[in-house]
Amino acid sequence: MSPLGKACLAVSLTCLCVFGASFMQAPVVHAHGEHNLEPFIRMRGISFFNVEFSHERLAVNETMTVTGKFRAMNSWPRMLTTPELAWVGVLVPGPKLAVRERWVNGRFIQNAFNIELGEIYDFKMILQAREPGRYHVHPLINLSGTGGLVGPAKWITVVPGDAPPSYTVQIPATGETIDLEHYGFGRVVGWHIAFGILGLAWLVYWARRPMLVRYALLVNGVDEEQITPADRRTSLIFGVVLVVVVIGGLLVTNSGRPPIIPHQAARMWDLSGLPVPSAVQTEVKELRYNTTERSLSMQVEATNASDQAVVLRKFTTSYLSFINPATQDLYSDLQNEIPTMQVEPDGLFQPGETKMLTLTMQDAIWETDRFIEFDQPQITAAGVLVFTDAQPLAREDLQPMMMGNSREGLGVPWERISSLNEVYSNIQIDFGSMGSQASL
Numbered sequence: 001m002s003p004l005g006k007a008c009l010a011v012s013l014t015c016l017c018v019f020g021a022s023f024m025q026a027p028v029v030h031a032h033g034e035h036n037l038e039p040f041i042r043m044r045g046i047s048f049f050n051v052e053f054s055h056e057r058l059a060v061n062e063t064m065t066v067t068g069k070f071r072a073m074n075s076w077p078r079m080l081t082t083p084e085l086a087w088v089g090v091l092v093p094g095p096k097l098a099v100r101e102r103w104v105n106g107r108f109i110q111n112a113f114n115i116e117l118g119e120i121y122d123f124k125m126i127l128q129a130r131e132p133g134r135y136h137v138h139p140l141i142n143l144s145g146t147g148g149l150v151g152p153a154k155w156i157t158v159v160p161g162d163a164p165p166s167y168t169v170q171i172p173a174t175g176e177t178i179d180l181e182h183y184g185f186g187r188v189v190g191w192h193i194a195f196g197i198l199g200l201a202w203l204v205y206w207a208r209r210p211m212l213v214r215y216a217l218l219v220n221g222v223d224e225e226q227i228t229p230a231d232r233r234t235s236l237i238f239g240v241v242l243v244v245v246v247i248g249g250l251l252v253t254n255s256g257r258p259p260i261i262p263h264q265a266a267r268m269w270d271l272s273g274l275p276v277p278s279a280v281q282t283e284v285k286e287l288r289y290n291t292t293e294r295s296l297s298m299q300v301e302a303t304n305a306s307d308q309a310v311v312l313r314k315f316t317t318s319y320l321s322f323i324n325p326a327t328q329d330l331y332s333d334l335q336n337e338i339p340t341m342q343v344e345p346d347g348l349f350q351p352g353e354t355k356m357l358t359l360t361m362q363d364a365i366w367e368t369d370r371f372i373e374f375d376q377p378q379i380t381a382a383g384v385l386v387f388t389d390a391q392p393l394a395r396e397d398l399q400p401m402m403m404g405n406s407r408e409g410l411g412v413p414w415e416r417i418s419s420l421n422e423v424y425s426n427i428q429i430d431f432g433s434m435g436s437q438a439s440l
């Protein structure tokens with residue numbers, strides 16, 4: 001074999017190996033938009049609490065409920081537009097679940113609403129399964145001018161039902177019941193066919209003569225002469241037919257039944273947030289990230305300004321939560337393996353007591369989910385410290401019909417939450433024990 005032949009064979013084999021290896025060693029990547037925004041927006045934008053799901057398995061056409069609360073953070077990055085309008089939805093890959101009802105702070109809401117930084121909102125969605133499959137379902141808050149911020153998710157399995165998907169609604173004007181899964185489908189197909197035929201006829205008319213010859217003539221300056229009076233008449237007929245079809249279609253649609261209603265674009269401006277529980281006052285002293293241990297630690301001074309003992313339950317940011325393991329006896333509702341944090345010193349906060357707390361949250365997720373990145377002009381972190389009362393919670397106090405999510409577990413009942421304290425700071429970076437300690 002010639003040297004060139006050998007080289008080619010070697011390159012081919014290498015390519016084959018790389019190609020094969022890429023199939024064998026490729027890790028399963030799962031993401032569908034959770035990390036789409038910059039880390040500082042996700043941590044400083046919206047934090048979620050008590051995100052709960054009524055089902056983890058349902059059949060096509062069955063409905064499930066997703067509820068929860070979220071806070072628009074005061075630590076919102078000021079270099080971005082301050083969000084004015086928000087919209088609540090779900091993040092799933094494709095239209096697998098249809099929203100049947102959407103409620104914010106107990107009000108039925110179809111459109112966007114005015115959101116205020118620092119406020120807490122309660123949401124509820126009733127979702128109807130459309131397509132069989134297994135989906136990672138997140139609540140999603142879309143903010144105008146920024147994008148979608150996602151909350152903690154749960155894997156939901158949709159199995160085939162007795163009937164194909166159907167979404168029936170009654171039109172109040174006529175009393176008629178229609179199925180949105182198919183409504184108007186015949187017309188959509190009809191219009192596509194009508195315009196397809198027109199377009200095809202236009203192409204066939206011009207392409208039926210020898211194209212290469214005509215092109216060669218065109219290059220040699222024979223231009224207008226190639227178009228005959230018959231061509232001009234045909235073009236005019238095509239133009240007239242097109243105008244008649246478009247205007248006629250509009251007239252036919254507008255004269256149809258039921259009464260034509262334009263899309264509703266009303267926005268809700270009078271939706272005030274829920275009262276913010278604030279029994280504790282906090283002041284962040286330092287946030288520090290250790291790159292080799294992948295742990296975020298926080299020093300925070302906390303004072304219990306209420307007349308009841310409280311306990312630090314968790315730190316929550318974006319769709320992450322870290323639970324204080326010492327509170328598991330009080331709220332033993334952890335149904336999943338929720339990440340925990342180290343809290344020092346631990347224990348109750350008596351009324352009036354001030355403590356300097358050190359929290360340590362060690363988890364690869366800071367890097368895998370791009371929460372702490374070193375190519376950012378500012379490396380910041382933010383979240384909410386959740387303090388609860390110190391009364392043990394009986395199992396029957398939990399909502400038996402609801403399940404938690406995979407990053408938070410079942411939330412502590414809202415009435416038991418004593419304080420929600422935002423923490424926000426630049427991060428000091430430790431580059432670990434490998435080299436000298438440095439700070440950014």
Ligand SMILES: [Cu+2]
Binds near residue numbers: 032034136138
């Ligand atoms: Cu997901």
